[in-house]
Amino acid sequence: MTGIETTFTPWMSLAGGVLIGVASVLLMAVQGRILGATGILSGLLPPSGAADAGWRVALLLGMVTGPAAVMGVTGAMPVVQVPVPAAMLAVGGFIVGIGVTFGSGCTSGHGVCGMARMSPRSAVATLTFMAVTALTVFVLRHVVGG
Amino acid sequence: MKLISSYAIGLIFGIGISISGMANPAKVLNFFDFAGMWDPSLIFVMGGALATAFIGYRIVFGFSRPLLSDRFNLPARRDLDLPLIGGAAVFGVGWGIGGFCPGGALPALGTGNYEVFIFAAAMVAGILAAKRLQRWSGQRTSAQKHQERT
Known part of the structure; x- marks a missing residue:
């Protein structure tokens, strides 16, 4: 499985990240809730x-x-830009749905909001899914598809 | 008021996701491809989001209560268990396969790209299946407990 070349965008990515953080802070200030895509x-x-x-x-x-x-x-x-076939999107989507339900959150809920609250559960969940995602990409791109 | 503020908050999140690159699977997968065409952009997304939320939360948690709610609604659990770690690992497998996470995919629906709809429909099916499974195993455990008691 090969990817599509992308350009490094530090400033736009930083600005996007700050907006994601601002939205998370606002939902906490207004409703007292975690802004997690999974939970919502x-x-x-x-x-x-x-x-x-x-x-x-x-x-x-x-x-x-x-x-x-x-x-x-x-x-x-x-x-x-989707560098994988539609079948893989469907399989990936189904697996993501199962994982985030049992894991009680995803990148936004655990990775941003939970980590910002210094929740040990969120820190462990974030480290786990980041490591497993990297491993999955490595296997798909360099072992199976290499 | 709650609806308008929720819409505005969702919009800020959606704009952030769109410009950050999180809605683009090619970029997300390249971030995780250290051995290939590595694109470190997403470090800046996580860094920017986390620093902002960390500082902002410190301020907000100084409020006696949220503006439109009588209390903060926060998860209280601190224990680590198998569903948390196993679920996170399963999520990682799916994220590595498709390149979308839930927070990236939902705003990406607004681009009209049909592939995002395939991912999102499958993700909703996965959430529904997992919730059903959780309910079923929960009922079984409580039935067992009931039997033990009687």
Whole structure:
């Protein structure tokens, strides 16, 4: 499995990271909640109740309109380059869904919010998924596909 | 007020994800490809997000309560268990295969790229399957406990 060459973008990535952090801080300040993509989405899926669906849907709508807002300013839609076949996206997506549910969070919930609260569970989860992702990429690109 | 602020917060997050590169699997996978075409950009995403959240949380936790809620709703657990570590490892396998994490994929839906929809649909199916499994094993454990008691 080969990749697609990408350019190093330290400033845009840093600015994006700061915005992700700002959004996390604002949700904590306004609602006292962790901004985790997994938790916000999962709370809308059964058997979770529809009692607090409103703010979750509003937040997800905000996320989805992010790319259009970027296009409004820069004139170009953010690039999405998928270097793997559709079947791998489907398999990867299903596995991600299972993992983040049992692991109680993903990159945003554990990696940003949990780490910022110095939660030991989040630190261990983040180290685990970062290491396993690197290992998976190594195997797929250099062992199987090498 | 809650809805408007939630939308605005989601929008800030979505813009951040879009410009950071987290919505682009090619960039995410290259970050993890130390032995190949390594792109270190995502260190800056994590660094920027974590530093901002760390400082911001210190300020917010000084409030007596959140602006629109009567209390902070924070996970209290500190123990490490198998579902946490196993789940994180499984997530890593999926992230390495597809290149999308949930927070990267959800905003990326807004680009209209059809491949993101394939990933997101499969991810929702995975969450539903896992929740069903959790409920089933939870019911079984509580049934066992009930039997032990009686």
